[in-house]
Amino acid sequence: MPTFEDEEPLAFDAVQLPRRADAPRLNQVRGTLLRRIEIVDQHGERRDIDIPAERPLTVFVDKRELVTLxxxxxAPGLLVLGYLLNQDLIRHASDVESIDVDWSVDAAAVKTHRGIDGLAEKTARRVVTTGCGQGTVFGDAMAQIGAVQLPTSQSARIAQDTLLRILELMKSRNSVHRQAGSVHGCALFSGTEMLVFVEDVGRHNAIDSIAGWMAVHGIDGGDKVFYTTGRLTSEMVMKSAHMGVPIIVSRNGVTAMGHELAGKLGMTLFGRAAGRHFLCYCGFERFDADPMPCAPAQALAAD
Incomplete structure (x- = not known):
């Protein structure tokens, strides 16, 4: 039986769905995922290991330089499309005619149908976000709260057995992180079915790639669950809400601002979620809990 190390890890994996007729043309030119280097370990032994092949991708919109990711x-084309959508620089995938990625110059050329109104004004204010990859948000993300429309708790819910199955599926994936570490993974679920999985050097990139995939295929987020290995900051919560996904599960924790924003939007946040353990931070009304009996103190100490 092959081991994870014998297989090529999948940093992007998605179910096959038809594209929207008005979706932009994307040349999905995948970069090399891993680079092999020599290291010396704590025993003084030399050996080869794989590390993620991080690279810059400079985005040009209608020949104007916008940002370097x-x-x-x-999934570079989906990443760029999702970035534009989550930054509210475009409203619909159909605003874009094409996205061409050329790794020989580390650039992505975005061609829109009618340009982006007020692009200079929209990009004048930059907020450097937290953590991996040092993301950038243009404008005031908090100002978008009033425009977010999420489904009610009656139509968008998650049961505890569904949550535990999602955690089990994520643990079993053959991933770049399992083989080389140093990346974050995000996924979109419909019930217990994984629709799309993306890994990147930053959680912001991974969620943007999922947003791009949803837009290309016309996927509604109202009945979906978003999973991430990264912590739930205000930006991650806002992006999930912008995608219409009201339930987020994280292997990590949540910041105070992320928690406050989710509460205002009526979202459900799960954190510290791994194995059969989790914390539901807010949005309890969307959660169909099936509490497990408390383990004896001795068992808890050994866990």
């Missing part, structure tokens, strides 16, 4: 390059 540091990325693994697993």
């Amino acid at each position: 540091m990325t693994l390059g697993a």
Whole structure:
């Protein structure tokens, strides 16, 4: 039986769905995911290991330089499209005619149908975000709260057995992180079915790639669950809400601002979620809990 190390890890994996007729043309040129280097370990032994091949991707919109994203390059066209959508620089995927990625010059050329109104004004204010990849948000993300429309708790819910199955599926994936570490993974679920999985050097890139995939295929987020290995900051919560996904599961924790924003939007956040353990931070009304009996103190100490 092959081991994970014998297989090529999948940093992008998605179910096959038809594209929207008005979706932009994307040349999905995947970058090289891993680079092999020599290391010396704590025993003084030399050996070869794989590390993620981070690279810059400079985005040009209608020949104007916009931003440089540091990325693994697993789904660059979707990443750029999702970035434009989540930054509210475009409203619909159909606003874009094409996205061409050329790794020989580390650039992505975006061609829109009618340009982006007020692009200079929209990009004048930059906020450097937290953590991996040092993301950038243009404008005031908090100002978008009033425009977000999420489904009610009656139509968008998650049961505890569904949550535990999602955690089990994520643990079993053959991933770049399992083989080489140093990346974040995000996924979109419909029930217990994984629709799309993306890994990148930053959680921001991974969620943007999922947003791009949803837009290309016309996927509604109202009945979906978003999973991430990264912590739930205000930006991650806002992006999930912008995608219409009201339920987020994270292997990590949540910041105070992320928690406050999710509460205002009526979202459900799960954190510290791994194995059969989790914390539901807010949005309890969307959660159909099935509490497990408390383990004896001795068992808890051994866990």
